[in-house]
Amino acid sequence: MSFKPMEQNAVHIGIIGMGPKGLYGFERLLANLHAIECDTIHIHLFNISKLFGSGWIYDPSQPDFLKMNYPNKFISLKPHNNPPEICPIKSFSEWQADKNQTAIEDENFNIAARAEVGKYLFHYFKKLCFCSSNNLKIHKHVTEVKSIVKFEDHYLLQTLDPHFKSPHFSSLLITTGHSPSITSKINSIKDKKDTIPFIYPVDRKLNSIKPNSVVACKGLGLTAIDAILALTEGRGGTFYTDNKGKMSFHTSGKEPLKIYPFSISGNPIIPRNYSQTVSQQSFFFKKFVENNTSSSKLLDFETDLLPIIKQDMVCEYYFQTFKKYGESLNLKQQFNHIELDIANFHLKHPTVQEFKPSDLLYPDFDSNFLNLQLQVYWKGWLNEIQTSNSSLVAAATVWKNISDDFNILYSNNRLTSSSKATFLNHYFSLFNRISYGPPMSNIKKMLAIAEQGILDFSFAKNPQIEESGKISKLTRNEKSEIFHVMIDARIPRGYNKNDSVLFTKNQAKSIFTFNRTASKYNYANTLICNSNGNPIDTYGNMDINITLYGTPTEGFLFDNDSLSRKRNDTASLWANNVAELIQQNKQTPIYEK
Structure with missing residues (x-):
């Protein structure tokens, strides 16, 4: 050069x-x-x-109600390699402790506003x-x-x-x-006056939405939660928590009349609680990667890798479940032997519900009662993530545990091109939904807004979007609702x-x-x-x-x-x-x- x-x-x-x-x-x-x-x-x-x-x-x-989705202890500008930095750099927890005159240990598990970061x-x-x-x-x-x-x-x-x-x-x-x-997303729909293609900064991009309007919200993930909070808490609505820990939302009168979030799958994101963590116990996927690093064989995600990921999910779930019943599950044996141990466990405990990874990946909702069932789903997960050594949390954490190992295969071009496309278009968002969710405080806020009737999941799963003249409608199962504004509450991933x-x-x-x-x-x-x-x-x-x-x-x-x-x-x-x-x-x- x-x-x-x-x-x-x-x-x-x-x-x-x-x-x-x-x-x-x-x-x-x-x-x-x-x-x-x-x-x-x-x-x-x-x-x-x-x-x-x-x-x-x-x-x-940006507003302080827009939060990080992981605690302060994971945030640091400190370099991890040589040469050393040219000036002293504190971790975010250290910086916050100095600023707030608090203990670093206390700051480590706080969920900060993104503006603070x-x-x-x-x-x-x-x-x-x-x-x-x-x-x-x-x-x-x-x-x-x-x-x-x-x-x-x-x-x-x-x-x-x-x-x-x-x-x-x-x-x-x-x-x-x-x-x-x-840029590509904004350019693609810039002629649609009633569509907001990108929500950030929320105080500027969403301020055109009028009070008491009906909003269709494309997305059920982290960005959608930001949009919903901006249209409620960001407009002067307030949250109150009673002495039993139940949160309620008091409106300001400036909120939309309805917010209808939706996605293709209709499956909501799973919240996280970093004060209740479950350590990794199952290593089938890690061993598979270690045993195949020197191979040049191309792998198919769905047929070669997904079954092993599901094995880890089963093992993590039952390792914790066995403990609850005073038993231990040996995860060092072959998986078919583990399956026999699980079958015997269910014979001894017939009232214990059998776990299948598909239940975690693809929850089944009655399409006629989506609004009620999605709220029940979130309430169930709020209880689950506050339970010590939860079996479901252990299973949901598998993707986070194996992501470094998966990256070894991904970055060494070990997936077939069609398989990589399948992973990016389908499984990437699916695993993010179960492993990298928001803090539980945000889901409590969503439920409080839903109980006020503002947030409504009736069209959550892949509704039809009909546009006829000046009228736009969401339709699902013969039920239709007119909406005034469409928000695309997703982070664009292509152009x-x-x-x-x-x-x-x-x-x-x-x-x-x-x-x-x-x-x-x-x-x-x-x-x-x-x-x-x-x-x-x-x-x-x-x-x-x-x-x-x-x-x-x-x-x-x-x-x-x-x-x-x-x-x-x-x-x-x-x-x-x-x-x-x-x-x-x-x-x-x-x-x-």
């Missing part, structure tokens, strides 16, 4: 997207460049808003900028990068800022998250190949390629890269000077948690490589004007 700057002896490095992942890459880059003595290095940070470090998910100005991230973004070396010049660009133009061994960027003149970039880290998908977004723009097509089996609206999940995040170009060549990090890598790397520093960390290697190449070029100058 040779560096081609705009001016003599200048190097330009770019980070496109400055949410949490961009901040992590920025921190690693500063740490790797800190000890290098060389001429000025220009670091360009591109973000579509002024929310550097936090992004829109953790916008510090955003303040934490922005605080350290400013601190990193302040502590950076004198030879590093940091440029913050509030604009969207529309395309990348490659010239031999450098790149020019085209942005929406008419005053931006691109230098010659030597290396790029791309951490755009869901932004291309959001149309014809949309003008970063990865599909004409000049970038030689740099980025996509899986040919991808569906029309699934390209974000099929961007081709290697395990280091380097994209593969149209000629099959790896571009070592560009690194993808986070969501753009999901065609190859699985489950990119926006706040995880360890999960699929392609940024650390990128930062290290940039520093090494600058060091090499300093010793043997190959700068060109």
